[in-house]
Amino acid sequence: MDVKQFIRTIPDYPKEGIFFRDITTLLGDAEGFRSAVDALVQLHKGAKFDKVAGIEAHGFILGGAVAHQLGLGFVPVRKKGKLPWTTIGQEYDLEYGTDTVEIHSDAISAGDRILLIDDLIATGGTAEAAVKLFARAGGNVLAASFVIELSELGGRQRLEALDIEVLSLCAYEGH
Template sequence: MQGSVVIDLKNAIRTIPDYPKPGVQFRDITTLLGDARTFRRAVDELVQPWAGLKIDKIAGIEARGFIIGGAVAHQLSTGFIPIRKKGKLPHQTVRVTYSLEYGLDEMEMHSDAVLAGERVILVDDLIATGGTATAAVKLLRSIGAEVLAACFIVDLPALGGVQRLRDMGVPVRTLVGFEGH
């Protein structure tokens, strides 16, 4: 990606110190989403490697992954799969439990959201430790999806999430990186 694009995107992301707890620098993409030109540029950059390839679905992780993933799915003319916290989906679901720094959580998707062999790209706003993203990959694979890649606007490289996904055989695309937490 060109340097000016990275700078534009990075400058469009607000940093909120000490949120949700002291020492954390929260990377807030709502400012990027609120600027039409920058939001479009981010979506275009996420889509670029996949344009013209056979992609069946985009899977987005609740909640900002719905916004970005929906836009990416629209650009690629694919279906969209919402991956949500337990108990939020109305139909039969498949579920995975995963570790958080403070305990366990569960995410789920409809059991008929993807067919075996369908080619899926996972999308979210940010990757940190990769716990949520790796759980989403396991969930998608559990019902036969071929996870082609995972895409994020923001990477926090010090936390190692990108490498965790790559260790699972999932190529990763990120647009900007921020040091620290």
């Protein structure tokens, strides 16, 4: 299945020169959504994970479905201040400033092997922060999978430098 057929491209959003890759059309199509989740699961056939983690917000939808298919628990990686219990966080740089992602302090156990899921990898900053956050919590992100990879922005290389296997269902050139 060519996942790109289900992805809408919106030119000049959020600013001129950017092509926004919108997966809401993928999520809204029963065949496309099922195929994407099945494909994400198949990328890791035979691998041993203890938890699936998803990055806010599309990573929740995809990661939750992947966790269900794999029979594993799901860990939400949220923006700072969104989780109601004791958290640990990891700050990361943005183009203009910083942001923080958090998980509950009891979300994983020491030694847990984690599969990280999100809709898109661009520069890899948020995914890298999640990997470092899980390491600080005692876990080990073994792989990170995405529906879309914006290859020119270097996110894959950023995660591979941390010894993370990076897989994606499709790639686009440019921004």
